[in-house]
Amino acid sequence: MRKQYDMELNKLNTQLVDMAAYVEQAVSDALKALENRDEQLAHQVSKNDREVDRMEREIEDICLMLLLRQQPVAGDLRFISAALKIITDLERIGDQAQDICEISLTMDPKPIASPLTTIREMFKESSAMIKMAVDAFITKDEELANECIRHDDVVDALFVDCRTRIIKELQSGHNDPEELIDLLQIAKYLERVADHAENIGEWVIFSLTGHHKDYLGVETFGV
Amino acid sequence: MRKQYDMELNKLNTQLVDMAAYVEQAVSDALKALENRDEQLAHQVSKNDREVDRMEREIEDICLMLLLRQQPVAGDLRFISAALKIITDLERIGDQAQDICEISLTMDPKPIASPLTTIREMFKESSAMIKMAVDAFITKDEELANECIRHDDVVDALFVDCRTRIIKELQSGHNDPEELIDLLQIAKYLERVADHAENIGEWVIFSLTGHHKDYLGVETFGV
Numbered sequence: 253m254r255k256q257y258d259m260e261l262n263k264l265n266t267q268l269v270d271m272a273a274y275v276e277q278a279v280s281d282a283l284k285a286l287e288n289r290d291e292q293l294a295h296q297v298s299k300n301d302r303e304v305d306r307m308e309r310e311i312e313d314i315c316l317m318l319l320l321r322q323q324p325v326a327g328d329l330r331f332i333s334a335a336l337k338i339i340t341d342l343e344r345i346g347d348q349a350q351d352i353c354e355i356s357l358t359m360d361p362k363p364i365a366s367p368l369t370t371i372r373e374m375f376k377e378s379s380a381m382i383k384m385a386v387d388a389f390i391t392k393d394e395e396l397a398n399e400c401i402r403h404d405d406v407v408d409a410l411f412v413d414c415r416t417r418i419i420k421e422l423q424s425g426h427n428d429p430e431e432l433i434d435l436l437q438i439a440k441y442l443e444r445v446a447d448h449a450e451n452i453g454e455w456v457i458f459s460l461t462g463h464h465k466d467y468l469g470v471e472t473f474g475v
Numbered sequence: 476m477r478k479q480y481d482m483e484l485n486k487l488n489t490q491l492v493d494m495a496a497y498v499e500q501a502v503s504d505a506l507k508a509l510e511n512r513d514e515q516l517a518h519q520v521s522k523n524d525r526e527v528d529r530m531e532r533e534i535e536d537i538c539l540m541l542l543l544r545q546q547p548v549a550g551d552l553r554f555i556s557a558a559l560k561i562i563t564d565l566e567r568i569g570d571q572a573q574d575i576c577e578i579s580l581t582m583d584p585k586p587i588a589s590p591l592t593t594i595r596e597m598f599k600e601s602s603a604m605i606k607m608a609v610d611a612f613i614t615k616d617e618e619l620a621n622e623c624i625r626h627d628d629v630v631d632a633l634f635v636d637c638r639t640r641i642i643k644e645l646q647s648g649h650n651d652p653e654e655l656i657d658l659l660q661i662a663k664y665l666e667r668v669a670d671h672a673e674n675i676g677e678w679v680i681f682s683l684t685g686h687h688k689d690y691l692g693v694e695t696f697g698v
Contacts (some may be wrong), residue, residue, distance in 0.1 A: 320547075324543075329543075333539065336559075419652055422645060422652035433641075433659065440660070440663075
């Protein structure tokens with residue numbers, strides 16, 4: 253009984269790692285699609301998002317079955333609860349990658365205005381955060397999860413920088429406002445990607461310690 | 476045993492309705508804070524968002540306890556699974572209300588540019604969708620849930636209209652680009668509020684029928 257249970261817990265772990273890798277790839281493809289105005293790749297990311305949704309549902313099923321069939325011990329219950337939350341954040345990151353691709357499909361096929369340098373940085377840093385958060389979950393590394401959470405400030409600062417540049421360009425009147433607005437929206441999506449990675453870091457800490465960062469003093473699912 | 480279980484199911488229902496009412500109020504207060512540049516109210520919405528988070532955690536606890544302590548029958552399992560999803564969407568709507576208030580706090584205390592008319596419409600329509608979705612959940616009304624889902628097109632069309640107006644104003648160069656960008660971001664948040672209300676409508680249908688709209692052919696949690 254316990255052996256089968258452990259096998260299902262392992263399956264949950266593996267599928268969650270697969271889903272994370274799939275979502276990381278979507279974010280990386282979204283940058284390529286934007287930079288090269290690669291329409292085919294942009295459509296591919298949108299298509300792949302259905303697969304992300306399918307993965308989420310499959311993992312949800314495993315989690316609920318684990319909860320139903322067994323009486324998990326405290327640590328396992330926290331692990332399963334955290335997994336249920338982490339896949340919601342991963343699915344949202346997949347959505348943001350898709351949203352970025354949809355914007356890039358509507359943009360003119362011409363050289364992009366200067367804020368792209370900052371946006372490229374935002375892609376790099378938010379992808380690094382996803383990687384940190386998922387690695388922290390797999391290796392049960394609380395310090396790495398904390399590093400991921402702290403790293404959100406880097407992406408927030410890049411967003412503020414990007415916004416300031418875009419407002420300056422709008423004021424100068426030299427560039428197409430529609431393109432600048434699209435770039436700002438992409439920057440906003442990347443800020444959200446980082447927020448979701450930060451959430452995952454917080455769920456890792458909850459899974460390891462039973463404490464939720466934003467909810468000190470009360471143990472959630474405190475069993 | 477079954478009696479206590481039914482009592483807990485009822486408690487779940489009541490708390491979910493309370494959370495929905497709280498979130499609806501936050502959206503309505505966000506509009507007031509924006510229109511009147513009411514800083515005190517804007518801060519209050521941000522403060523109240525912690526209460527929304529607390530409500531979400533409390534309902535999660537009830538759901539997990541129901542799953543753990545009992546072996547729910549198929550209909551109840553779907554109800555509990557849908558509740559777990561609905562509170563995530565409600566919590567996000569609360570976040571969007573808070574985000575709108577945070578933007579309004581940074582805006583100049585001067586008359587707002589013309590796109591506000593459309594934004595006011597977006598507030599009205601997205602609030603109506605939240606109400607429809609939650610009513611559909613309480614009264615188990617599949618048709619009302621479908622109406623809520625269809626209504627998302629109205630809000631999407633208003634967003635496109637708002638975006639077009641803002642781009643025209645940016646091109647004219649008569650208004651402060653920063654204010655226009657802020658209004659566009661607020662419109663984007665409202666479009667998301669409507670998306671979350673639509674999601675809730677879809678979870679209501681799943682809870683009633685066992686079928687998920689985006690996932691035809693496969694019954695999720697099909698027990």
